Every structure is written in structure tokens, then in C-alpha cells.
Amino acid sequence: MSEVGLAVGETVPDVRERIVRSNGETADVALSELTAERPVLLNFYTMDFSPDCVSEWCEFRDFDWFATGDTVQVVGASKSGERLHRKFISQFSLGFPLFADTRLALADAFDVRYRAFGVSHRAHRSCFLVDGEMRVRYKWVGEHWLDPTRDTPPVGEIHDAVVRELDADDVETFGF
Numbered sequence: 001m002s003e004v005g006l007a008v009g010e011t012v013p014d015v016r017e018r019i020v021r022s023n024g025e026t027a028d029v030a031l032s033e034l035t036a037e038r039p040v041l042l043n044f045y046t047m048d049f050s051p052d053c054v055s056e057w058c059e060f061r062d063f064d065w066f067a068t069g070d071t072v073q074v075v076g077a078s079k080s081g082e083r084l085h086r087k088f089i090s091q092f093s094l095g096f097p098l099f100a101d102t103r104l105a106l107a108d109a110f111d112v113r114y115r116a117f118g119v120s121h122r123a124h125r126s127c128f129l130v131d132g133e134m135r136v137r138y139k140w141v142g143e144h145w146l147d148p149t150r151d152t153p154p155v156g157e158i159h160d161a162v163v164r165e166l167d168a169d170d171v172e173t174f175g176f
Contacts, residue, residue: 004124005112005141012134013109018100020085032134034075039131039166041074041158044112044123072162077101079122112141127158129165137165
């Protein structure tokens with residue numbers, strides 16, 4: 001089996017998708033537009049309101065340096081649509097925009113699309129740090145043998161990668 005996902009150092013194809021911002025507004029946004037502002041930590045997850053994803057996004061939310069720092073912006077992507085994203089953001093007070101990757105164009109661009117249990121297409125649980133040049137600087141892909149959606153991103157490892165890759169020594173560590 002080949003390695004899943006773009007490799008560190010590879011250039012990400014630019015993709016334009018609908019995004020739901022933390023205030024509920026939606027827009028068509030290209031990934032390059034976001035990375036032009038500052039690097040993006042793009043987090044692929046299963047779907048809004050699945051228990052593992054609620055836990056994951058609340059963990060990202062609770063480590064406020066992701067949301068408030070100028071170093072990196074956290075952005076989610078799942079097959080969930082705009083309406084469900086709005087409810088998810090509102091119910092859990094998330095300060096992150098979420099791509100409605102209903103056609104899995106982002107998942108295809110990052111080479112993380114797969115067929116779950118041979119039935120439904122979705123994205124492997126994964127995180128990619130993408131810089132202003134649209135290059136992958138860090139990558140994590142879940143490796144659960146049966147269901148990749150059961151892995152959750154290691155927030156501590158991600159924090160260390162952001163600090164290391166972006167020379168962000170002034171980022172708050174919150175005990176890491």
C-alpha cells in the first residue's frame with residue numbers, strides 16, 4: 001500500500017470550496033487565499049457531531065493558541081454541508097472556519113480520499129500544515145487498521161511542528 005497523503009515538501013494543488021466562518025457566514029474560498037494570510041493547519045475529520053470529532057474540535061478550541069495567534073490558522077474540512085457546519089460551530093463555540101468538502105475536492109488534492117468499509121467515500125483523518133508557498137510543512141495521517149476515523153490528531157505533536165516549522169518561538173505552549 002502506498003503512503004496516504006501528500007508528502008512533506010510537496011506543493012498542494014489549489015482548491016476552491018465553500019467555507020463556513022466562525023460567525024456563520026459562508027463564501028467560496030481558495031486554499032491559496034487562506035495561506036496568503038498566514039500558514040494553514042488543515043484538519044480533515046469525519047463529520048460534524050460524530051463523538052470523536054466533537055472531542056477533537058473541542059480539544060483544538062481549548063488550546064486557544066490555535067485560534068488567537070498570528071502564527072497559524074486552523075481550518076477544518078469534512079463532507080458535512082454548510083448548514084450542519086453552522087450548527088456545529090455554534091453549539092461548540094468554535095472559532096475556526098470549516099470547509100464543506102462535500103465533493104471531496106480538498107481530500108483529493110491532499111490525496112487522503114478513501115472508501116470507508118468499501119462503501120462511502122470520505123477523507124482519512126489527517127492534518128497538514130501548509131505554508132504561503134502552498135507547500136506541506138507537516139503531515140499527520142491516522143493509521144487505525146480498521147477505521148482511520150478513530151485516530152485523533154496529537155495536539156502536542158502538532159504544536160511542536162508548528163513551532164519548529166514556522167520558527168514560532170513566541171507561541172504560547174500551554175504546558176506542552
